[in-house]
Amino acid sequence: MTEGIAQTFPIEVTRKWLDLAERRKAYLVELYETGRWQLFYGEAEFVDRLREAIDVVERWSLTAQTLLDGAARDPAADVVAAEDGADEPNVCAE
Numbered sequence: 001m002t003e004g005i006a007q008t009f010p011i012e013v014t015r016k017w018l019d020l021a022e023r024r025k026a027y028l029v030e031l032y033e034t035g036r037w038q039l040f041y042g043e044a045e046f047v048d049r050l051r052e053a054i055d056v057v058e059r060w061s062l063t064a065q066t067l068l069d070g071a072a073r074d075p076a077a078d079v080v081a082a083e084d085g086a087d088e089p090n091v092c093a094e
Contacts, residue, residue: 011064011067011068011071014060014063014064014067015064017060018057018060018061018063018064021053021056021057021060022057024053024056025050025053025054025056025057028046028049028050028053029050031046032046032050
């Protein structure tokens, strides 16, 4: 799935999504450290949100790395693969 996304998004867009994901994770960590999470979430829901935020950061990091690796080898290969449609991105998270 990540390879399909990497062939669709430019690196600038990927970096912006990664930055947004990292800010969301940092916000949830701040809520945890201050104890304010208890004002907004139950324990199980907060843990789920934090795990999801960590997972999203890892996926966008992998996508950005895939893009950088692809740009380093041969950018034309990514264009051909994207036009072929073999690796369509999956928009469903679950």
